[in-house]
Amino acid sequence: LAKTTQPISMDSYEGQEVNITCSHNNIATNDYITWYQQFPSQGPRFIIQGYKTKVTNEVASLFIPADRKSSTLSLPRVSLSDTAVYYCLVPPSGGYQKVTFGTGTKLQVIP
Amino acid sequence: ETGVTQSPTHLIKTRGQQVTLRCSSQSGHNTVSWYQQALGQGPQFIFQYYREEENGRGNFPPRFSGLQFPNYSSELNVNALELDDSALYLCASSLVAVSHMNTEAFFGQGTRLTVV
Numbered sequence: 001l002a003k004t005t006q007p008i009s010m011d012s013y014e015g016q017e018v019n020i021t022c023s024h025n026n027i028a029t030n031d032y033i034t035w036y037q038q039f040p041s042q043g044p045r046f047i048i049q050g051y052k053t054k055v056t057n058e059v060a061s062l063f064i065p066a067d068r069k070s071s072t073l074s075l076p077r078v079s080l081s082d083t084a085v086y087y088c089l090v091p092p093s094g095g096y097q098k099v100t101f102g103t104g105t106k107l108q109v110i111p
Numbered sequence: 112e113t114g115v116t117q118s119p120t121h122l123i124k125t126r127g128q129q130v131t132l133r134c135s136s137q138s139g140h141n142t143v144s145w146y147q148q149a150l151g152q153g154p155q156f157i158f159q160y161y162r163e164e165e166n167g168r169g170n171f172p173p174r175f176s177g178l179q180f181p182n183y184s185s186e187l188n189v190n191a192l193e194l195d196d197s198a199l200y201l202c203a204s205s206l207v208a209v210s211h212m213n214t215e216a217f218f219g220q221g222t223r224l225t226v227v
Contacts, residue, residue: 034215043115043201043218044154087153101146101153 004088009106018075020105022088025069033064033071036087038104044087048073075107083109114138115204117219124192124226132187132222134202142166143185144216145177146201154201160185161207189224197226 006022024033032051036044048055050062050071061074075082085104114137124130136143142161146154156169160179174190183204189196200223203216 041199041221041223043203043221045218046215049215085153101155103151103153 004090004102006086006088006102006105008103009108011108011110012078013110014079015077018078018082018107020073020075020086020088020107021070022073023070024088024090027068027090031090033062033068034089034091035060035062035073036089036101038085038087044101047086078107078109080109080111083107115202115217115219117200117202117222119222120220121223122225124224126192126194126226128192129188129190130192130224132189132200132202132224134185134187134204134219136183136185136202136204137217140204140206140217141183142205142207143179143183144203144205145185145187146203147171147196148199148201148221150198157187192226194226197224199223 004022004024006020010020012018032049034049035047037047038044048057048060048062050064052064052068055062063072063074073086085106087101087104116135118133122130134143142159144159145157147157148154157171157175158168158177159166160177163179176188177186179185185202187200199221201218201221203218205216
């Protein structure tokens with residue numbers, strides 16, 4: 001299983017772009033990178049998933065360099081409601097839900 | 112709303128008792144996973160069920176057991192409750208695709224279990 005490392009916490013002001021980087025040095029060829037968001041006392045919510053280069057949806061962008069040993073979740077113009085814990089996952093192919101989440105990155109958005 | 116519902120939302124039990132938590136999967140999903148989330152920690156994988164069979168287990172003792180029913184709903188049973196079992200228990204459902212592309216898991220709101 002690819003081990004992931006991400007910052008424990010980050011602070012950002014409202015309206016700024018936030019970039020959270022995750023390292024996954026032993027990612028396997030077929031592994032995808034997935035990010036989840038979790039608010040207190042709620043279940044995690046899927047944000048975005050990617051394999052290489054760049055993926056964008058209505059919520060975020062995911063940047064993955066050519067070596068795929070890291071990835072960066074980019075949240076454009078954050079608001080107070082983006083205050084949450086963000087988890088980077090690299091689940092093994094076919095074993096998606098068996099992954100144990102790390103401690104994630106706690107993002108605090110400041111007014 | 113993810114379409115995954117868990118019951119009850121909160122529960123208080125005494126050490127040594129047994130508890131059953133329930134999860135109703137999103138329509139069409141054939142896989143359910145259970146997670147334990149202690150305060151301040153990320154979710155820890157307990158086990159996964161695929162088409163009514165256990166399909167992977169995390170580092171949890173046998174007193175944690177589960178079931179998946181033909182309609183793909185699921186139960187998590189915990190026997191001989193310990194104080195450290197106090198946590199948020201999350202259920203996640205998904206449709207396992209036959210490809211390298213991992214499928215999105217949809218989580219319920221969780222059951223907050225307190226063992227006293």
